[in-house]
Amino acid sequence: MQSEQWEHNQLRIPGPTPVPPRVTRASTRPMVNHRGAQFREMYKRVTARLRDVFRTQGEVVLITGSGTAAMEAAVVEMVQPGDKVLVLVGGKFGERWAEINRAFGAEVVEWRYDWRGGAEPAELKERLAADPDIVAVFATHNESSTGVLNDIEGLSRARDLAGGRHRALLVVDSVSGLGGAPLPMDAWGVDVVVTGSQKCLMVPPGLSFAALGEAALARLEQVQTGRYYLDLRAYRKAGAAGESPYTPAVSLVFALEEALAMLAEEGLENAWARHRLMRVQVRAGV
Numbered sequence: 105m106q107s108e109q110w111e112h113n114q115l116r117i118p119g120p121t122p123v124p125p126r127v128t129r130a131s132t133r134p135m136v137n138h139r140g141a142q143f144r145e146m147y148k149r150v151t152a153r154l155r156d157v158f159r160t161q162g163e164v165v166l167i168t169g170s171g172t173a174a175m176e177a178a179v180v181e182m183v184q185p186g187d188k189v190l191v192l193v194g195g196k197f198g199e200r201w202a203e204i205n206r207a208f209g210a211e212v213v214e215w216r217y218d219w220r221g222g223a224e225p226a227e228l229k230e231r232l233a234a235d236p237d238i239v240a241v242f243a244t245h246n247e248s249s250t251g252v253l254n255d256i257e258g259l260s261r262a263r264d265l266a267g268g269r270h271r272a273l274l275v276v277d278s279v280s281g282l283g284g285a286p287l288p289m290d291a292w293g294v295d296v297v298v299t300g301s302q303k304c305l306m307v308p309p310g311l312s313f314a315a316l317g318e319a320a321l322a323r324l325e326q327v328q329t330g331r332y333y334l335d336l337r338a339y340r341k342a343g344a345a346g347e348s349p350y351t352p353a354v355s356l357v358f359a360l361e362e363a364l365a366m367l368a369e370e371g372l373e374n375a376w377a378r379h380r381l382m383r384v385q386v387r388a389g390v
């Protein structure tokens with residue numbers, strides 16, 4: 105097919121989303137040394153901007169791999185074999201949290217709620233109070249398979265009110281949410297948020313991100329689960345020097361810097377409002 109024909113594609117799926125021409129142009133820059141000063145400076149700028157998007161003072165790591173890579177990283181960093189976890193299943197991506205946790209030997213308690221709506225925070229409080237061994241709760245922010253946006257703030261508060269021996273970590277998949285709907289992770293007390301490049305961040309597929317708050321960073325050092333490529337301790341160490349432990353997808357990082365500049369120009373709140381308006385328009389049209 106001629107390239108002009110591809111350019112007329114109208115992509116109307118949750119992701120990948122259409123990539124703005126500015127972002128595409130940035131991704132075609134000549135290669136640079138990923139251990140050189142130019143790239144290191146850019147890497148630091150990009151990570152700082154990502155912190156603004158996650159609204160966190162914690163750490164953001166950038167992984168070469170799709171959103172599921174960051175999901176798997178979150179599981180291996182937060183859960184040890186035999187740990188009991190509660191997984192909120194309201195669609196295909198909630199099911200994926202359960203599958204990854206099982207693959208790494210966690211004892212998974214599935215909370216299957218009605219797929220036509222979100223998980224009810226009051227029920228989370230009851231479930232955690234009744235099962236104090238749960239070390240982590242895995243939730244989906246925007247469940248792309250159903251189009252339901254969960255009340256993450258409410259779920260986080262409910263987790264805090266559950267009491268018990270310890271505070272279970274709240275780990276959120278926001279692959280199709282971050283940048284498009286509010287998720288100020290520090291203000292809402294969320295411990296880990298993962299996302300991917302190809303949805304509201306307007307970058308081609310291939311990068312994913314994990315943001316970790318204070319409790320998650322402490323947990324990261326304690327967990328003994330075997331891991332190598334997704335060992336986020338290596339990403340933290342290299343990240344302090346403006347590097348990635350392994351060769352990153354350099355072209356996608358170029359694209360990401362441009363996309364984050366566009367988001368900053370628009371203002372995150374305006375981007376959320378733009379997505380909300382589209383939601384209203386689509387629903388009205390349907």
Ligand SMILES: Cc1ncc(COP(=O)(O)O)c(C=O)c1O
Binds near residue numbers: 118244246277278280
């Ligand atoms: C909510 C959600 N979680 C996880 C994923 C998985 O991401 P990826 O396909 O980039 O691995 C997707 C992708 O569609 C998603 O929408």
